[in-house]
Amino acid sequence: MFTRTVTLGASALILAATAMAQEAAPLDAAIESTTKVLIQQGLNDDVGLKFVEDLTTEVGQRLAGSESEARARDWSVAELEELGFDNVRVETFEIPFWSRKSESVAVMGESAQPLVATALGGSAPTPKGGVTAEVVRFESLYDLQQAPISKVDGKIVFIDEGMIKTMDGSGYGMAVRKRSQCAKVSVEKGAVACLIRSVGTQPHRMPHTGIMARDGAEAEGAVAAISGPDADQLTRLLERGPVTVSVDIQTEIKTNAPSGNVIAELTGTDLKDEIILLGCHLDSWDLGTGALDDGAGCGIVVGAAMLIAGLDERPRRTIRVVLYGAEEVGLFGATAYAREHGDDLDKHVLASESDFGAGPIWRFQTRFGEAALPYARTIQNLLMPLGVTPDDNRAFGGPDIGILARAGVPVVTPGQNGMDYFDYHHTPDDTFDKIKPAEFRQNIAVYAAFAYIAAETGWDFRRQPDPEEIGTE
């Protein structure tokens, strides 16, 4: 996951109660019956899990713009064709490419010792051999922003802001700001490098990478994340006196590198021009194998689509699976998709995206037209036995489909329990073994259910209230 808008959601309980008060739209008995079968099949699915296992094992990491991401596209095309999808294709685009060559951070002097660090995506290289300077610590990005130049000039900045563990990932929005902004603010004030406390929620010496704000391939400054225990260590050393640190980051930069979105479809019948889009992203960070972020999402949407493909008849609308490229480094695949399909957005009747790991879905948000809310209620009713709470109509969509949602495409967001997501996110630990199969399969059941209903009913999720209805209120 690249970034995520925070939904504070006044009180989920009240919103859920509101959703439940909404009358459900009637659903054809055969559709309901098939949905229930799909849910049961989802809970026992192996196709989706195998997809993630194979992708993360046979391809491994898939850094955007790299040879590995290209291999992942080839691999996905072959796999999706083998599974029987229609119109499997790649829509290519170019991106600015960044990769790490090496990074090392060490305390110098009497307490000389290495710190465990990882360069942030987009970090500029330091001069060869690194930079060495005294550390100045700030408790927050805000404090750095407020600091006078005299305090920062010539120093190595250290922002020691923490991150809170939450189910909905809302702690990330705040914590990630320092990742994005440290270089820019530091460089403006004359710092020679920046260190941040790793944006994550685990106590291991395993720092989290992630993209920083940049213009083109490379950001202005050199930035590395140090792990939580290393941030604690550096803080303890600073309590004892001035600390000098050396930072050596070497990176590779290319202006243009290939990326692409992999697209595959289950062609519909009488409404085949209307699209249900199920998204995920194929690229990953370089440190892990991108199992939770976002191999799982791809396994979930592919697995769900394959369950629908296994029905006796294709549903009326087309189900389009999009494995976006280059999400992590700036949502390039999302932008490319919107550019490529901009004239066709009214044909996108519903979009959803899985990009928050493999935890169980605990709530179901929508962003439908007001008059279409009974459809949300019908779907939510059918998901309740899976432990999914009906939630509000303020779904953000997700990083990759956010651009579609903002253009008016109706979206649903099945909200996963992400309590542990930021323990692994963007670290070497994002590997296949972290996926819990039963939880992962519950996701497939949810996606198969709502995608099938949306594809088979022909419901218009954009539907606004009838002006006359409004008049009578």
Place this chain on the structure above:
Amino acid sequence: MFTRTVTLGASALILAATAMAQEAAPLDAAIESTTKVLIQQGLNDDVGLKFVEDLTTEVGQRLAGSESEARARDWSVAELEELGFDNVRVETFEIPFWSRKSESVAVMGESAQPLVATALGGSAPTPKGGVTAEVVRFESLYDLQQAPISKVDGKIVFIDEGMIKTMDGSGYGMAVRKRSQCAKVSVEKGAVACLIRSVGTQPHRMPHTGIMARDGAEAEGAVAAISGPDADQLTRLLERGPVTVSVDIQTEIKTNAPSGNVIAELTGTDLKDEIILLGCHLDSWDLGTGALDDGAGCGIVVGAAMLIAGLDERPRRTIRVVLYGAEEVGLFGATAYAREHGDDLDKHVLASESDFGAGPIWRFQTRFGEAALPYARTIQNLLMPLGVTPDDNRAFGGPDIGILARAGVPVVTPGQNGMDYFDYHHTPDDTFDKIKPAEFRQNIAVYAAFAYIAAETGWDFRRQPDPEEIGTE
């Protein structure tokens, strides 16, 4: 901890019952009262915890034979003198020195990807640029030992043997054999390198280092541990077909490097020639900061001794704290101590060692003469309120004092709960934040209690049964 003999201990419950059936020796009321005060002080102690915090922060890692270990000796001498110990000194010796320069392990070919690896202590370097060969996997060291040369010759061996999590660390004894022997057995059969599943119990991509069998500074073969998730990944790849891996390990070797034992005492009164030895080791592996292994042990014995130093009067016997050097790389400090003090072992009336992390003590083993068991019972009675179960008279002692125990010195082993110890042991994650203060302080209470009783009573823990007593049975 370097290595540990496994005590399977038929049934701890039965042994505990046996211990409890043993009559306790009477204890002077003033000694009992002071012991109880020491226990309460131990549970609130800050000196021991501060010692670990300062050591691991201000010195950091302390690889045996390195400049860092030398700094740790200087630091410890200054600290122990500052705390008021007597006769603070270093007994130096020389060791073969090994250190890592770099290591990288990567899958080659279609599924090209890096594996997270750490060279084992003593690993020979590969030729510059590494070796590349097909992998041959064995489920155990035993299977490798049984394999024909034709299966191994020219290959990279991979031993994928797991480790079970246990409270007493007994899973380590078996799992560590592959770490010790892989190079030797592989090289004999013509392998070009060896990879082992990391000897540890956590699911993170954080492999555990540790020493391997060697003759001198450098072992015969190049060996690296790969993390559990990487071992799983390699196994999944091997299920799909042959796998070629490159292994590049570069190391630094010196024949002779300085190490030493740091010794500090609380001189006794009328029995000052008699010694209660409390041990730990000052060196650590290079990846973490050696907080659990074995900064904690040093904090515990120093903290306990300092509580006794705070009493109005010194106890009768001398309490000697020994911070052993170069434990991890082959118990060189233990050997040096035995050599230096070999003529004086009869004056060592009791020895104990803390080298199994900072978990709470749950049992108390002794190795006393049979007739001295009532003393064990008395001590055990006083420790029961701390949740410590009386245990058997088959204490091993510990890695560093094992040599004394085998020479007849009575020992006690306060058994810590090591369920999580091998999650951190020999990894970058062995840092100060992993110590839980309340559990750590319970250790100080236990050590202060038995050390004080042993020093003040003048009891002879070597005491064998009176021949006449035996005759009357």
